Amino acid sequence: xxxxxxxxxxxxxxxxxxxxxxxxxxxxxxxxxxxxxxxxxxxxxxxxxxxxxxxxxxxxxxxxxxxxxxxxxxxxxxxxxxxxxxxxxxxxxxxxxxxxxxxxxxxxxxxxxxxxxxxxxxxxx
Ligand SMILES: [Zn+2]
Numbered sequence: 001x002x003x004x005x006x007x008x009x010x011x012x013x014x015x016x017x018x019x020x021x022x023x024x025x026x027x028x029x030x031x032x033x034x035x036x037x038x039x040x041x042x043x044x045x046x047x048x049x050x051x052x053x054x055x056x057x058x059x060x061x062x063x064x065x066x067x068x069x070x071x072x073x074x075x076x077x078x079x080x081x082x083x084x085x086x087x088x089x090x091x092x093x094x095x096x097x098x099x100x101x102x103x104x105x106x107x108x109x110x111x112x113x114x115x116x117x118x119x120x121x122x123x124x125x
Pocket of ligand 1: 105
């Protein structure tokens with residue numbers, strides 16, 4: 001089973017909506033960048049990944065459970081995902097990008113999401 005890298009998930013849409021409201025312009029899924037970040041803000045040199053907590057192993061998150069069956073299989077699979085994320089992030093930083101990871105569970109509350117995004121972005125005022 002290949003890792004499902006879904007595009008345009010609802011978590012992603014929620015992040016895009018907040019960025020829009022804050023007045024930022026962005027591009028989606030740029031193929032020419034490592035890991036094909038979900039959202040890219042070229043002016044701010046910021047690459048955003050909107051990660052599903054389960055697949056990308058959000059530390060300490062309740063959604064980051066491990067299936068009871070085929071435990072070793074899942075462990076290896078998750079380790080590979082985390083390692084791939086780490087490599088992509090490093091490659092982006094080396095290319096001069098800042099990287100922000102937004103976890104799926106953080107997108108459910110706008111009160112939580114908006115300040116997190118604002119911290120990383122230049123003020124529009
Ligand atoms: Zn989470």
